[in-house]
Amino acid sequence: MAEVEIDLDDLERRMDGAITALKNEFASLRTGRASAAMLDPITVEAYGSQMPINQLGTVNVPEPRMITINVWDKSMVGKVEKAIRESGLGINPVTEGTIIRLPIPELNEERRRELSRVAAQYAESARVAIRNVRRHGMDELKKAKAEGMSDDDQKFWQNEIQEMTDRHIKLVDEMLEHKQQEIMQV
Known part of the structure; x- marks a missing residue:
């Protein structure tokens, strides 16, 4: 029985890529401050x-x-x-x-709400990208299970991938909350 390794570094790098893309999208949103x-x-x-x-x-x-x-x-x-x-x-x-x-003109209340919704859409896209990376990792686990990975090892790797996903989703949520506060600030 061969020892099967899951490439957590690759999954982490891809999830970090989603976070970086979200930062770039947020930077392009106008908040009433020049950037x-x-x-x-x-x-x-x-x-x-x-x-x-x-x-x-x-x-x-x-x-x-x-x-x-x-x-x-x-x-x-x-x-x-x-x-x-x-x-x-x-x-x-x-x-x-x-x-x-x-x-840069002041943003009116309606425009602020609209930008806040756009930020939420960007954040949801990042969450979807992170979940897709998670799904890919879980598919790799299923293949490894078919190749003889033990139940304990599979459970261990599932937990590792899920913790990484939860961490990245939490970061997206925090970034969204911060950006929405920045947008709504008068």
């Missing part, structure tokens, strides 16, 4: 391809409710401004030469 990450999803048609704004200029956050973009190529200023207007962020850019200022 350079808000501009990450926006791309601009430049030089024959789609490019993120941070590859066309320097993005700074000089104050809590202002983002500035110093566009390096003067001919790209209009395209960057247009991409921001059409992005759905609800930000109205102000252009001064090659510098684009983005004043």
